[in-house]
Amino acid sequence: MTAQVARFERTGPPREVVRVETVEIGPPGPGQVVVAMEAAPINPADLNYISGTYGVRPQLPAVPGLEGCGRVVEAGPGVKLAVGDRVRLPEGEGTWRSHAVVEAGGCLPLPGELAAEQAAMIYxxxxxxxxxxxxxxxxxxxxxxxxxxxxxxxxxxxxxxxxxxxxxxxxxxxxxxxxxxxxxxxxxxxxxxxxxxxxxxxxxxxxxxxxxxxxxxxxxxxxxxxxxxxxxxxxxxxxxxxxxxxxxxxxxxxxxxxxxxxxxxxAWAKTSGMETVAGALREVAPLAASGALQVPVAATYGLEAISEALAHAEQEARGGKILLRLGGAG
Ligand SMILES: NC(=O)c1ccc[n+]([C@@H]2O[C@H](COP(=O)([O-])OP(=O)(O)OC[C@H]3O[C@@H](n4cnc5c(N)ncnc54)[C@H](OP(=O)(O)O)[C@@H]3O)[C@@H](O)[C@H]2O)c1
Incomplete structure (x- = not known):
């Protein structure tokens, strides 16, 4: 199958270096899942990561996106996640793409009942x-x-x-x-x-x-x-x-x-481990579900409009987050 993927081959001004490409992705191997991505925000850390000024240097070429949500659409042998489960991709796997083949063990379960735009920003x-x-x-x-x-x-x-x-x-x-x-x-x-x-x-x-x-x-x-x-x-x-x-x-x-x-x-997530992170998510998720914890969205863009989305995210005095609709989950 093919996937739409945002990528950069060198660090620099985000609008100049990030491009969307169509790539072939293979079926999931043992322990892997295919995740159809729903949405991801553009956070200040993403802009810094692409610019090469974040606490982690990208391994080039790299897919940006530190957080986001998607649904499992195919599971390889030996995987506990089920088709339909909502997850965050493993740490280091960029989220700005329509589909990803990733190790199931690194995926963090996310609340399935939240609207995709809030689930994408809950981390x-x-x-x-x-x-x-x-x-x-x-x-x-x-x-x-x-x-x-x-x-x-x-x-x-x-x-x-x-x-x-x-x-x-x-x-x-x-x-x-x-x-x-x-x-x-x-x-x-x-x-x-x-x-x-x-x-x-x-x-x-x-x-x-x-x-x-x-x-x-x-x-x-x-x-x-x-x-x-x-x-x-x-x-x-x-x-x-x-x-x-x-x-x-x-x-x-x-x-x-x-x-x-x-x-x-x-650093906190790395030293605390996945169970502790999942525990913290279980504590904040009910607040997000009840509406007591909301992050406003200023505008939503499709992945094909990545340059416009990045330009908007770089503006000050925005009315909220810039969200990417990743299209993997329809
Ligand atoms: N250490 C961590 O683990 C961690 C985790 C999450 C976020 N962060 C950091 O926290 C900060 C906020 O992130 P976010 O995702 O919440 O941001 P965000 O929703 O994109 O909001 C950006 C905020 O920064 C303000 N701002 C922009 N330029 C500014 C300037 N030159 N001087 C003063 N304020 C300015 C904006 O004010 P206006 O609306 O008035 O423009 C707005 O309040 C970022 O630096 C981000 O990297 C760190």
């Missing part, structure tokens, strides 16, 4: 938010968490997952028009990320200053988040959208005992 952003809210501070209901890039996919998941746990969120965004939307989604406070922030907010939490700050931007924005933390609070850096280095004033470390940590989902 990277929700699990990143979930882990960061669990692994870095002992948070009790009523505690405050502060974050920048609050309207990002991860930021929205943080707001929604925090609310489900009874935590409160202080949220920084770049655009005023996002404030009502995030408040309606469950954010406790939303402000424009700017110079006057710390003074304006300190009265919010009384004697319970935030223990956890989440930074996806870097530069001055990261320092504003760090400046809002209580003594011995933890700043977790997981993204660097501004591409600005984090230069921490000595006083934040000496007088406030600021703790600096980093998080990378890929």
């Amino acid at each position: 990277v952003n929700p699990l990143t938010a979930w882990r960061m809210l669990h692994d870095f501070a002992d948070l009790k209901p009523g505690d405050w968490v502060v974050q920048n890039a609050a309207n990002s996919g991860v930021g929205r998941c943080v707001v929604q997952l925090a609310k489900a746990r009874g935590l409160r969120t202080l949220n920084l965004v770049r655009r005023a028009e996002l404030i009502p939307e995030l408040l309606a989604m469950g954010a406790d406070r939303v402000e424009i990320d700017g110079l006057e922030l710390p003074r304006k907010w300190q009265e919010s939490w009384g004697d319970r200053p935030p223990k956890l700050g989440l930074n996806a931007v870097g530069g001055d924005s990261a320092l504003r988040v760090a400046g809002l933390l209580g003594r011995a609070g933890t700043l977790v850096t997981y993204g660097a959208m501004s591409k600005q280095a984090l230069k921490v004033p000595n006083g934040l470390l000496i007088f406030n005992d600021l703790r600096l940590r980093g998080f990378w989902l890929t």
Whole structure:
């Protein structure tokens, strides 16, 4: 059978280097399945991966796509997955293609009942938010968490997952028009990320200053988040959208005992193993199914329109994720 596959032969500007090709794929061998892909988002990490600036270097030629969902349509001998099961492809297998022949043992089961667009995005952003809210501070209901890039996919998941746990969120965004939307989604406070922030907010939490700050931007924005933390609070850096280095004033470390940590989902998944990852997914899936955890989609493109989709994903001030409809599952 043939498959439509997005590929790049050299790293560089995504729109210039990614092409869609038709390739022959063989029948599944022992332990393998054919997965018909449904949908995949274009995440910032995908753009970095194609550009050669991600934490993992692609083995060229490479198929992009760090997450997405598909259905098993054919199973080789000795496979436990059944035809119709929804899965995430094994780590390292790019998702931007209509069909893939992969090792069944590396496939992560995904909730079959979710709409394909939410199932395609249930891995990277929700699990990143979930882990960061669990692994870095002992948070009790009523505690405050502060974050920048609050309207990002991860930021929205943080707001929604925090609310489900009874935590409160202080949220920084770049655009005023996002404030009502995030408040309606469950954010406790939303402000424009700017110079006057710390003074304006300190009265919010009384004697319970935030223990956890989440930074996806870097530069001055990261320092504003760090400046809002209580003594011995933890700043977790997981993204660097501004591409600005984090230069921490000595006083934040000496007088406030600021703790600096980093998080990378890929490393967490690798060290935790598939059972732990599947367990985390089982915890977030019901929230996604109930509508309490949603990532908005700004636009959907077919694989044949990959250049337009990449151009849209590179734009700032988008209204949500750019999703690829992969066409494998019809
Ligand atoms: N470490 C991990 O494991 C992990 C996992 C997931 C994501 N991430 C990282 O987390 C970040 C957010 O990812 P996502 O998928 O949630 O992103 P997303 O949904 O595509 O949203 C991007 C966000 O970045 C903001 N932004 C863009 N350029 C910016 C700039 N120059 N300065 C400040 N903010 C800027 C956007 O604000 P506007 O809407 O105003 O443009 C938006 O809030 C990315 O850096 C991504 O690589 C890391």
